Amino acid sequence: MASSLTLSGVTAGYGAVHVLEDVSIAVPAGATVALLGTNGNGKSTLMKCVMGLVRPSAGSIVAEIDGVRHELVGRSTEAIVALGIGFVPEGRRLFPKLTVTENLMLGAFRAAARPEIARxxxxxxxxxxxxxxxxxxxxxxxxxxxxxxxxxxxxxxxAPRILLIDEPSVGLAPVLVRRTIDKIRELKDSRQLTVLMAEQNFTQAIRIADQGYVIVHGRIAFEGASAEALNNNELIRKFYLGM
Amino acid sequence: MDLSLGLFGNAIVSGLLLGGFYAAVTIGISISFGMLDIANIAHPAFIVLGSYGAWYANSRFGVDPLIASVVLMPAFYLLGAGIYQLYYHAFERRGDASLRGLAFFFGLLFITEVGLILVFGVDYRLVRAPYIGPSLYLGALEFPLRLLVPFLASLAMVGLLWLYLSRSFTGRAILAVAQDAEALRILGADPVRIKRIAFALSIATTSLAGAILIVIQPVEPSIGRDYIGRVFAIAVLGGLGSFAGTVVAAILLGIMESLTATFYGPSWSPAIAFGFLLLALAVKPSGMFGR
Known part of the structure; x- marks a missing residue:
């Protein structure tokens, strides 16, 4: 049942610009890990590296699914999705001219998801x-x-085993942000997911996160093993929350 | 009074049946232009190629033209897949798709025409089939089988394609690919592969559409040009990417052309048809069934 995700020394960018430098992150099996940071610090790029949409220039990304290790760097996005890694992209990226059902049915494109489609x-x-x-x-x-x-x-x-969620709160009213975050926790529990969630909204994200990483200018600035550790960290209070 | 009523009824019937033919020639454009944003102006040239395929099988081996065209469909599918691959590597991948892509398809149009002229000459060709000639009668209404059989074949093709697009995973991905190709990728579908399949399907339809064309009228290599305007007009009028819209628009255009030709003379029919297109788009720019 266990599925985990490990990034080690990932460096990536667009052209000569490095967006991520030597980033290492561990998402243990069954955990919710929050990737915290304000806009433009590399959260989305990191997610895109995992999904094979951006190719890292160095480092490795390993997904362990049911005890089998898969190196993700170098694989196509389709192959990564086929392993059971799901992605909710920033800005949602729905198909606006398709119905809700048609959008959902497209989610089950992955071969392994098709037999369970009705359920x-x-x-x-x-x-x-x-x-x-x-x-x-x-x-x-x-x-x-x-x-x-x-x-x-x-x-x-x-039917993902590992779910990546990029900025679920973007463009939502505060009450909806809270509801969305609660829903993510509920889904994680009922579907036994391993979740990596990028979020700007620090207070909402750490409500459900088991662990968190703060990313600043493409580097991991702080690693908190628990919500309290993140809450009480001097660096976060100073630079992130501006307190 | 009786005479003009009969004339009117028969004009409606032949317009309706002509609409079936228009649906067959337009459905491929509905896919390539309506769903993939590829302005394949060479589409009618491939229809003429389909006519020649049906003609060759018919005159050489005596095979029914419509059945021959269905047998030839896989070859047209592969041709379409090849053309898309070339188009993708040369234009779409670099973002040069709009204007240079148009030039590419213009080139394909001429190459296909000239190729047909070199191989088969410029003479008009026609096919033989048991349904060319006789008619069914329903009271005073005449249903020429030469139009009725292609009408049914066309509706069957459109219906099957629609089932495929709405019920299969690949079909639904085809409906989505022009809206957000990257979003499709993160759901595990390769957008280039999906577009290749869709474009190949659009070219596969030209095989049957071509056979229908040559059943209805004699064909020479450059006759496809007569249809370029009408085909895009029907696709836009129906609402881009909507099959139901394409069929309704095709039948409307067929009936209007037929009525105009019967009561005012054939030279007026394009003016009436395109006038209606302009009017319809002024009222509803997304077309009749556009989402």
């Missing part, structure tokens, strides 16, 4: 009853909160 669709509709009501609506015509539900549900349709 997973039921699960998504039970978790997000609003989506059942809006099943035939075009995704582009929904509110931001509903779209975030579709994005989460679409990733779940691929």
């Amino acid at each position: 997973n669709l039921d699960f998504c509709f039970e978790t997000f009853p609003r989506l059942r009501e809006r099943a035939g609506q075009l995704a582009g015509s929904m509110s931001g909160g509903e779209q975030q539900m579709v994005a989460l549900a679409r990733a779940l349709m691929s």
